[in-house]
Amino acid sequence: MALLTDKVVLISGGTQGLGAAIARAAVREGAAVAVLGRRAELGEAFVRELESSGARAAYFRADVGDVGQARAAVAQTIETFGRVDCLVNSAGLTTRGTLLDTEPELFDAHVAVNLRGPFFLMQAVVRDMLARRAPGTIVNIITSSAHAGQPYLTPYVASKAGLVGLTRNAAYALRWDRIRVNGLNIGWTDTEGEDAIQRQFHGAGDDWRDQAAKKLPMGRLARPDEIADFVVFLLSDRSGVVTGSVIDWDQNVFGGLD
Known part of the structure; x- marks a missing residue:
């Protein structure tokens, strides 16, 4: 039996990059998926791709930084598929800013997308799980930079x-409800979004991946499909009773010193 047979998986930021890779992996493992994103044309095209393989899939337009849109997307998912069994918070904002040059607007935008959005998506999904007295799983895509970062x-x-703190707190609060919450601190990953960031903020050329690879222990960036397989494992029963774990999915070893 596939790992996510008959499960309903909701994925924020699910129309491209890592989120799309997770959606493809979840479908391959038997799930129905709802993907959230801000660009309707992208989301609708991606759902057509998934449906062409026989999957049950839906796209709901939502900016997760807007709490009303996030809550509405959960409601639409429940209306369409009947429930939510698994949530993946994959949407993220990575625009650059230092301690000295960050304005309140940029700070608030990061909090809205990277923290407030996941908080209220989790709240809405967990309310559905508790109402049904059903177990569930949540995976938050975080970052290895959460240790300190650039x-x-x-x-x-x-x-x-x-x-990171929200992941552990929610896992502890929900452990007796059999709702497991885990996170992944992912490292440098080759996505469309990362390509755009490198070109916009770092003046990168077409060879930026090759240049980056020279600086990495394994000689390459991580691939979305690799991370997606691990996310599916955490969403599934195969990951057992694990909850409250924030796993460093990276090729660097944090705390190691030469």
């Missing part, structure tokens, strides 16, 4: 470090 990622790091 100086130019200060608002991003602050918001994602908050998500």
